[in-house]
Amino acid sequence: MIPEDRLPVSMEDLEKYFKKHLGDALTDFKREEFKKGLKGRAIKVIWMKVDREKFLFAIKTIANIQIPHLSVTSGSDMGDFVELIYHFHVNYGYPGEETSINLKVHLPKSDLTIPTITDMIPGALTTEREKQEFLGITVLGIPDSRRLWLDENYPKDRYPWRWDETGMEGCSRYVHDPAEATQKPISEKPRGGDRDE
Amino acid sequence: MNSDNTYEVPIGPIHPALKEPFLIKFKIDGERIVGAEAHPGMNHRGIEFMGMHRNPYKVIPLSERICGICSIVHQHMYVTAVEHAAGIEPTNRARYIRVIMAELERIHSHVLWAGVAAHEIGFDTHLHFTWMIREKVMDLLEYITGNRVNYAMWTFGGVNRDIPKRMYPKIEATLKYYEELYGKLEEIFLGDPSIRLRTIGVGVLTKEDALRLCGVGPTVRASGVRKDVRIDQPYAAYGDLDLEYQLPSLYGYGDTGDIFSKTLVRLKELVQSIDIIRQCLDQMPDESINSEPKMAATLNKLKKADGEGIGRIEAPRGEAFHYVRLKGGKEELDCWKVRASTYNNLATYAPMFMGEQIADIPIIAACIDPCIGCMDRAEIVDVNTGKRREYHHEELHRLSVKKTRDLLGGVER
16 A cells, blocks of 8 residues: 555556556556646546456555555447446545546457456445346356346346347347337346245 | 344335335344345436437437436436537526536435435425425526426527526525525424434445545545545536535534544535526626537537537436447437436445344435335345234334334423
8 A cells, every 4th residue: 555645646646556566467557637716626447358367466556556446347248348437546535636547458259258346345235236137247256246237137147238139139039019019028037026935 | 033033124115205116125133234235226217218319419308308306417418418529619697507406406406305314214394394395496497498397408509598687686586596595494304312313323325445445425524535526527617616525524523434523524515506606697798608509500410420428417416427339320328327326325324224223214214315225115024924014104204203203202292
């Protein structure tokens, strides 16, 4: 952990720090600073992509700066691969200095697994469980792999944010279309009831 | 579970009075809570999925309807994220109007919360009082936008309606109204001995837990965590204004992270919001309210835009976040991720409930200001005998009220 008197870390130092520790595994590094308001105080954003092999090390590198604030992980189906973006924030507690670090990692469709980060950031559990059920990825070592948002009756092999054959196609009914409205929904089981069976 | 004599108590998921059905399962040993687990998802409407099938303009009203109370929060973040992705700059006047609207909403959200918290511990007079004074700010929001909720104020490049000079006196009158009432609120919520008994030392969230669990907003500021997006990463016009992290230690109290500190932080933020709106009215530059007045041209620009952006603001409940990706040539959003404040604060429930009593469930559940807070029914299953016993919301509420009265020495109010 960087001692508190060396915080906040500037954007230039962050770039040097990540490039030094992650080396070739780090790609697409982008620094953005855009000014807001009459006084033109800047908002600082970093985008970067890391190889999946070095993913855990990259999280450790970020966690060494300050106890990282993980806003959320966003994910999307990009065709051949699934992209996950971990939205971290460091330098909080210093007015105007907080920096967003958006860490991207690509998972090929042939191997949709990513190690858990809950051992370093316990607050990541909610978002990891969400990614599992919405994108069909597997988080290795997740302490609680149950579904969080989706109903138990939702088909097990369908994922709402996927655009391929495992996506939502056929799961939604267009009630305005008489031909479709008569079709039975995929789930035959009545909704509700005890979620704990 | 048979061996350690604990009960499992599910609380939730449905109550018609609130917009978010929600379930928390408690493990109870006698009167003590030894485990708590949140089960959200009863109201997952797939809004992100819907957004990914619409053009950016159509998503603005959709995003506004994610939450019934913080209508401003999600449209603010969504619009900011798209502006970031497409490189659109709103005008400075629009930035100030956005701040004024956001702070007015913070006032109404915090006043509403104070009423709910008072109700949960059995002070319905306070509930009616706070909800009565909340009407003033709702009236003002209606005066400015034409609506009490879902203000339809945000658009790409700025806002839809101006706040002209002729509106200033009414805004000032409302601010003054809250300023005068603030003393009374403080007396009720911070001075009343029975409220102090129910809130001091209850539902404690330590600073360490707050940081590790990535908690946000007043929930963690009460534990002494210096996190406030308005100051840390000043969006809109917040960079021009004078703000201070509202921590209990700023006012001579300890950063204990109990419900008393959370109440204190929210009340102080009320005063802060009044101050922010005044600063905005003073400094607001005189210019156009929208840098992209032609909707068709902007839509065309957004269709061609290729990029990604984040929108991050301090909602009344804490930091909230949107991620948007636009793909060149595609009219619909390519990716949209919404994260509300309660999403991160869910994890903080477990340490806060630990070791507390069943009668404290309503107030602790309400203290993070979730978009729930109403306990419809609770069911206790005795795992030893298999007997089931249901606690309805009223019964839980009665237990909570009884605890307050017991603390007052059995005095019937």
